Amino acid sequence: MKLTTPLIAAGCSIIAGAAFAQTPVLTVYTYDSFNTEWGPGPQVEQAFEEVCSCDLQFVSAGDGAALLSRLRLEGPRTEADIVLGLDTNLTAAAVEAGLVAEHGIAAEGLTLPVAWDDPHFLPFDWGYFAFVHRADLEDVPTSFEELAASDTSIIIQDPRSSTPGLGLLMWVQNAYGERAGEIWEGLSDNVVTVTPGWSEGYSLFLEGEADMVLSYTTSPAYHLIAEEDDSYTAAPFDEGHYLQIEVAGIVATTDVPDLAAQFVEFMLTPAFQEALPTTNWMYPAALEAEALPEGFETLIEPGEALIFPAETAAEMREDALATWQSALSQ
Amino acid sequence: MAIRTQPVTALQATGGVFALLVVLVILGPLAAVIWRAEGLSGLRGADWAAIRFTLLQAALSALLSCLAAIPVARALARRRFRGRTTYIALLGAPFILPVIVAVMGLLAIFGRSGWINRALEGIGAGQIEIYGLLGVVLAHVFLNLPLATRLLLQGWLAIPSERVRLAHALNFSPSDMRRHFERPLLAATLPGALLIIFLICSTSFAVALILGGGPAATTVELAIYQAFRFDFDLGRAAALGLMQVAICVAAGLLAWRFAGAVTFGSGLDRPAMRWPGDTARARGFDVGVLLLAGLFLLLPLLTVAAEGIGAVFSLPLSTWEAALRSIVLALASTALAVGLALPMALLIASHGRRLGLEAVGLLSIAVSPLVVGTGLFILIFPVADPVALSLPITGLVNALVALPFLLRALIPAVTAAEASQGRLADALGMAGSARLRHAILPRLRRPLGFGAGLAAAFSMGDLGVIALFSAPGQETLPLEMYRLFGSYRTNDAQGAAVLLMALSLGLFWLFDRGGRVNAAA
Numbered sequence: 001m002k003l004t005t006p007l008i009a010a011g012c013s014i015i016a017g018a019a020f021a022q023t024p025v026l027t028v029y030t031y032d033s034f035n036t037e038w039g040p041g042p043q044v045e046q047a048f049e050e051v052c053s054c055d056l057q058f059v060s061a062g063d064g065a066a067l068l069s070r071l072r073l074e075g076p077r078t079e080a081d082i083v084l085g086l087d088t089n090l091t092a093a094a095v096e097a098g099l100v101a102e103h104g105i106a107a108e109g110l111t112l113p114v115a116w117d118d119p120h121f122l123p124f125d126w127g128y129f130a131f132v133h134r135a136d137l138e139d140v141p142t143s144f145e146e147l148a149a150s151d152t153s154i155i156i157q158d159p160r161s162s163t164p165g166l167g168l169l170m171w172v173q174n175a176y177g178e179r180a181g182e183i184w185e186g187l188s189d190n191v192v193t194v195t196p197g198w199s200e201g202y203s204l205f206l207e208g209e210a211d212m213v214l215s216y217t218t219s220p221a222y223h224l225i226a227e228e229d230d231s232y233t234a235a236p237f238d239e240g241h242y243l244q245i246e247v248a249g250i251v252a253t254t255d256v257p258d259l260a261a262q263f264v265e266f267m268l269t270p271a272f273q274e275a276l277p278t279t280n281w282m283y284p285a286a287l288e289a290e291a292l293p294e295g296f297e298t299l300i301e302p303g304e305a306l307i308f309p310a311e312t313a314a315e316m317r318e319d320a321l322a323t324w325q326s327a328l329s330q
Numbered sequence: 331m332a333i334r335t336q337p338v339t340a341l342q343a344t345g346g347v348f349a350l351l352v353v354l355v356i357l358g359p360l361a362a363v364i365w366r367a368e369g370l371s372g373l374r375g376a377d378w379a380a381i382r383f384t385l386l387q388a389a390l391s392a393l394l395s396c397l398a399a400i401p402v403a404r405a406l407a408r409r410r411f412r413g414r415t416t417y418i419a420l421l422g423a424p425f426i427l428p429v430i431v432a433v434m435g436l437l438a439i440f441g442r443s444g445w446i447n448r449a450l451e452g453i454g455a456g457q458i459e460i461y462g463l464l465g466v467v468l469a470h471v472f473l474n475l476p477l478a479t480r481l482l483l484q485g486w487l488a489i490p491s492e493r494v495r496l497a498h499a500l501n502f503s504p505s506d507m508r509r510h511f512e513r514p515l516l517a518a519t520l521p522g523a524l525l526i527i528f529l530i531c532s533t534s535f536a537v538a539l540i541l542g543g544g545p546a547a548t549t550v551e552l553a554i555y556q557a558f559r560f561d562f563d564l565g566r567a568a569a570l571g572l573m574q575v576a577i578c579v580a581a582g583l584l585a586w587r588f589a590g591a592v593t594f595g596s597g598l599d600r601p602a603m604r605w606p607g608d609t610a611r612a613r614g615f616d617v618g619v620l621l622l623a624g625l626f627l628l629l630p631l632l633t634v635a636a637e638g639i640g641a642v643f644s645l646p647l648s649t650w651e652a653a654l655r656s657i658v659l660a661l662a663s664t665a666l667a668v669g670l671a672l673p674m675a676l677l678i679a680s681h682g683r684r685l686g687l688e689a690v691g692l693l694s695i696a697v698s699p700l701v702v703g704t705g706l707f708i709l710i711f712p713v714a715d716p717v718a719l720s721l722p723i724t725g726l727v728n729a730l731v732a733l734p735f736l737l738r739a740l741i742p743a744v745t746a747a748e749a750s751q752g753r754l755a756d757a758l759g760m761a762g763s764a765r766l767r768h769a770i771l772p773r774l775r776r777p778l779g780f781g782a783g784l785a786a787a788f789s790m791g792d793l794g795v796i797a798l799f800s801a802p803g804q805e806t807l808p809l810e811m812y813r814l815f816g817s818y819r820t821n822d823a824q825g826a827a828v829l830l831m832a833l834s835l836g837l838f839w840l841f842d843r844g845g846r847v848n849a850a851a
Contacts, residue, residue: 073366226818
């Protein structure tokens, strides 16, 4: 059992480190990929600690949905001061559970394609869902109806386990309303498979398992900028593209409300925003287009931005899910 | 074996305490989830469909894995060839692969743009479609055939060489061999192997969904995932968790009904020798079986290795740190699992009702890691910071999940050792630690090495509950790999997958090698 000693020692040093901290600690719960070596976390932490005289600590908890259930599980005893990384399909549940306080900040200079007036949450980045494909794909469909009629193959994510999957569900629902079931039935023979999360789906697409994969209009920017590969692009759809807006909120039970408010305000400044495009590969929520890195100008610009208000999205989820499930189970 | 004059030894009593502890650590969290949910929720129609699909695919997968394993294990048991030990070690690889890697490997061969379809396209034939029930079962056979083979092989290797010599002297024909050796040994080993693989497949989630091709392939585990994460319906998650326990108990009872006992008598622990009644046809058959199994299991791995090997040396520093952490964690889990399994195996082997108690150990693979993890979180959160304890908790859960593999390997060996050496030991008045040291342990080397190897490789490769508890700077290699996949860094992720595969195999080989000394001839 000698081998467990380093583990216990590691555990103790963390507890000890927390106990002897002199400066106030701001605990930010976020999703996994935000706080990795290659994500925005390290840059954001350094930039904020320069101005806050505090210790910013990220705690990762799976993806956006896991983040929310973690907060609900911990309830009022949570250590979290900020929750960062929910999207608008999840925020209604967080508000309903009384987990977040109002931020009280008049957000100005937002660069979202839609107006923002949520009293509980502020956006930090956003993106359009889109089907990504290789540039040499022929007869690229330009709408869901065209896609359904074609034999173009697609990989999508499961709305029961993945936030992009849920986004696609909302996209079809928003664009087609009552006709959503019909669209899904038409798409069922295009769907190669449904993956539990974005990463499995995207990897399968890169392996050549399908012509297109549900991702974001910004995905080609990764290949272009990080891999210098311009052979990926996203298909513009006539219906418009559904938005994913990623938000942060102040946890209702925070013991450092002023520091938390300072962080949310800091979130909308260039020091935070400029880190996002090439780490999170999304559009920053408060940064003019001119300030985006080179390569982002090559991305497609959807005609119309679609989105449901948070409450509508929450209400509609169960029915939309049932429609999806029965159409694709046949 | 039901009547023993031997008093229960201290070690066996410890085994009983451990069994109780295991039940508490698995069912305690489940109870905690029920408590936190303030009761169970009813299951919906979709949940029942998920239960039906889960049972169907798990039963088919277990059956096919074990059926395919019979000729492979037999060929390995009766053939000696150069590279046999390497073949056996490599054969174990798919079992210890992280799911996403195994799926990518399989799709490289069987997928839409995989080798087979490209070859078919080349000759102008139609496409084969892997997605569907066929794909789910194919993937589960790929993942579990190695385990099934090893479990059955243990049965063959347990035949004392004196018996084989006797068979030679009696000029046994192949059908005599089947009647006197193979049928009884399969009757003894098959039910256990079927059970364990059925249970592994019954908690499948990502494999079933990806290769199942759509929501028709929804398993109980996915329903639990949805209940926890999107619906936050703890009552439903707990109800589904209870359903998993019920499935485990029912399957355990069923397997127990059909399990025979090994009755080959005792020997002097000498290496087995060539089987009598060998023919050119049998040789040809065995060679064919080994080639086919080798291709099926190794080609997908080779494609994964080929794609990722280039990225291994440019992996980010954090990946190497995670790898180191994972090695330490795997070793700790293995030590813990062996410490738990040995007394439990001694206790179980000394009882007539073997599978009944063994089901205790099986609970840990039958119950969703998500339920156990969340339950542990609920239990620990009021008294300590679960995140600070993420590595010890992951180690503990990994050890529990590895426990059934160790038990499955150890119990038949302990039973056989007691059967062959027990009377002599009784006559000599050997009890307690002396009996263990001289009569039992020397005969456990092979299964112990194998079981420890599986445990180590499994904890190395399993994502486990760390995803629920992860603390910054505490990532394990599988978690790191998933994060790389999750941020477009597919190349690095493939590199991490190769590193993970190499480390898992390395650990497995180290332990297993130590146990195989007397099978060398």
